[in-house]
Amino acid sequence: MTRAMDTRVSRRSFLRGLTLVAGGLGFGGGLGLSVPWAEAESDPLLSGRPLVRYPEKTELIQLTARPPQLETPMSYFDRAITPNEAFFVRYHNFPIPTSVDLDTWRLEVKGHVDSPLSLSMDQLKKFPVASVTAVAQCSGNSRGRFTPRVFGGQWGDGAMGNAVWTGARLQDVLKAAGVRQGGLDVTFDGLDKPAFPSVPDYVKALDLQRIMNDPDVIIAYEMNGERLPMLNGFPARLVVPGWYATYWVKNLSEIAVLAERFEKFWVKPGYRIPDTPGGAIEPGTTPKATVPITRMTVRSFIATPTSGTRVKVTERVALKGIAFDGGKGIREVLLSDNAGETWARATLGHDHGRYSFREWSATWTPRRAGEARLMVRAVNGIGESQGHEPLWNPAGYLRNVIEQITLVVV
Amino acid sequence: MRSIAAALALLLLAITGVAVAGETVTITLPPDGVTLKPGAGMEQAAVSCRLCHSLDYITTQPAGGAAQWHGVVTKMLKIYGAPIAEPDAKAIAEYLASQYGTR
Numbered sequence: 357m358t359r360a361m362d363t364r365v366s367r368r369s370f371l372r373g374l375t376l377v378a379g380g381l382g383f384g385g386g387l388g389l390s391v392p393w394a395e396a397e398s399d400p401l402l403s404g405r406p407l408v409r410y411p412e413k414t415e416l417i418q419l420t421a422r423p424p425q426l427e428t429p430m431s432y433f434d435r436a437i438t439p440n441e442a443f444f445v446r447y448h449n450f451p452i453p454t455s456v457d458l459d460t461w462r463l464e465v466k467g468h469v470d471s472p473l474s475l476s477m478d479q480l481k482k483f484p485v486a487s488v489t490a491v492a493q494c495s496g497n498s499r500g501r502f503t504p505r506v507f508g509g510q511w512g513d514g515a516m517g518n519a520v521w522t523g524a525r526l527q528d529v530l531k532a533a534g535v536r537q538g539g540l541d542v543t544f545d546g547l548d549k550p551a552f553p554s555v556p557d558y559v560k561a562l563d564l565q566r567i568m569n570d571p572d573v574i575i576a577y578e579m580n581g582e583r584l585p586m587l588n589g590f591p592a593r594l595v596v597p598g599w600y601a602t603y604w605v606k607n608l609s610e611i612a613v614l615a616e617r618f619e620k621f622w623v624k625p626g627y628r629i630p631d632t633p634g635g636a637i638e639p640g641t642t643p644k645a646t647v648p649i650t651r652m653t654v655r656s657f658i659a660t661p662t663s664g665t666r667v668k669v670t671e672r673v674a675l676k677g678i679a680f681d682g683g684k685g686i687r688e689v690l691l692s693d694n695a696g697e698t699w700a701r702a703t704l705g706h707d708h709g710r711y712s713f714r715e716w717s718a719t720w721t722p723r724r725a726g727e728a729r730l731m732v733r734a735v736n737g738i739g740e741s742q743g744h745e746p747l748w749n750p751a752g753y754l755r756n757v758i759e760q761i762t763l764v765v766v
Numbered sequence: 767m768r769s770i771a772a773a774l775a776l777l778l779l780a781i782t783g784v785a786v787a788g789e790t791v792t793i794t795l796p797p798d799g800v801t802l803k804p805g806a807g808m809e810q811a812a813v814s815c816r817l818c819h820s821l822d823y824i825t826t827q828p829a830g831g832a833a834q835w836h837g838v839v840t841k842m843l844k845i846y847g848a849p850i851a852e853p854d855a856k857a858i859a860e861y862l863a864s865q866y867g868t869r
Contacts, residue, residue: 408796411784421798422795422798449818454793455792507834510828550818554849555818556845591791
């Protein structure tokens with residue numbers, strides 16, 4: 357930051373040249389592995405999906421290449437904080453941003469405000485610093501598990517992650533811009549722009565009052581203490597704790613206050629759930645009315661051992677996993693080895709706050725040989741939990757059925 | 767020193783797909799090698815669908831009925847504004863239904 361302007365320019369243009377060379381040769385990133393991997397062997401949905409290594413990422417399960425949709429292997433959910441390199445990736449349009457220069461990047465704050473802002477990263481970092489540990493989960497996480505099946509991204513269970521997000525409070529930034537009387541919705545746009553002008557740009561909106569009442573909504577420029585990976589939204593992304601990641605706009609570049617409601621494609625008809633209790637309808641039917649998806653449902657997973665693992669009769673098995681909800685916090689995690697007839701309490705790990713994954717652990721001792729099914733369910737702070745029967749909606753959202761693994765006892 | 771730093775950035779970008787130089791972060795995406803099943807209409811599908819997304823958007827979908835696949839293609843044209851001519855759209859929908867449909 358203290359370098360002379362000329363050297364920065366020359367260095368940057370040199371780098372641009374290098375990018376072209378590297379791109380032209382087809383280097384960069386890794387190639388998909390064709391070797392079988394553990395989770396794919398026991399999970400028909402994931403079998404055949406390549407494990408890939410994208411820039412700044414470890415090996416993740418590739419759902420799609422362009423735009424990239426990469427999911428986190430279940431083995432990473434044995435701990436509360438998901439490493440940045442293992443954090444899932446989901447974009448809607450292609451091309452996606454692959455190069456950002458902080459010298460020229462600005463966060464525009466405009467629309468129904470008294471003094472529009474054009475914030476550099478240095479200016480954004482001058483706002484009071486706020487941190488929140490929160491789960492980002494794709495609305496359609498586990499869509500591939502729906503019966504009857506629905507079209508859309510066929511995610512397994514890895515379109516979720518939990519990180520410590522640090523940045524500026526959105527309400528502080530809006531206050532600095534001076535929102536005028538009559539502001540209703542606030543829209544968020546990122547650097548990703550679709551290939552054709554006819555394709556809807558990815559823009560999301562939040563209710564202004566919702567933002568002004570919630571100091572945990574932040575513009576994050578750090579993820580687990582480091583800058584964001586490009587594929588997770590460098591240099592800044594919106595963090596809306598408790599709500600599905602569809603609102604967590606990445607590579608953020610523009611915030612606009614509107615004096616009306618925003619109802620463009622990704623808000624309507626996109627990302628809506630049936631206007632019914634639990635957002636559920638009779639499988640295979642069409643909803644009469646819909647509302648935007650917002651708060652996450654209660655979920656819990658057994659991360660280790662992975663389904664299909666062989667264990668020995670009478671030998672104690674250590675179980676680990678996570679549970680989370682839409683912001684009430686996890687009160688308890690329960691395990692069953694008899695199809696839900698009886699449940700035993702797991703030990704909860706450190707509490708990182710009500711928006712975070714709650715780590716849990718337990719031990720289980722197999723009494724007889726054969727296949728054993730272990731179920732997990734969580735209860736949140738207001739008594740909401742998970743059901744035995746999956747709820748259905750046509751977009752494949754809100755999955756929160758009781759999860760299970762099968763162990764082979766020998 | 768500066769040229770050494772720049773050369774290192776090149777090397778890193780080539781090896782890891784990531785380069786950080788001064789205030790700029792640049793990544794290079796790995797190649798997309800997804801292909802479709804052979805069949806009449808495959809060429810049109812491969813070219814048209816790839817205008818906006820890789821072909822695993824097709825290959826990872828559950829088997830759908832012909833009406834579902836025709837619906838998807840219509841959605842791509844009418845809602846997502848894909849620049850595909852009508853005859854191609856018809857050929858693509860028929861190809862998808864025959865190769866990735868329920869039987």
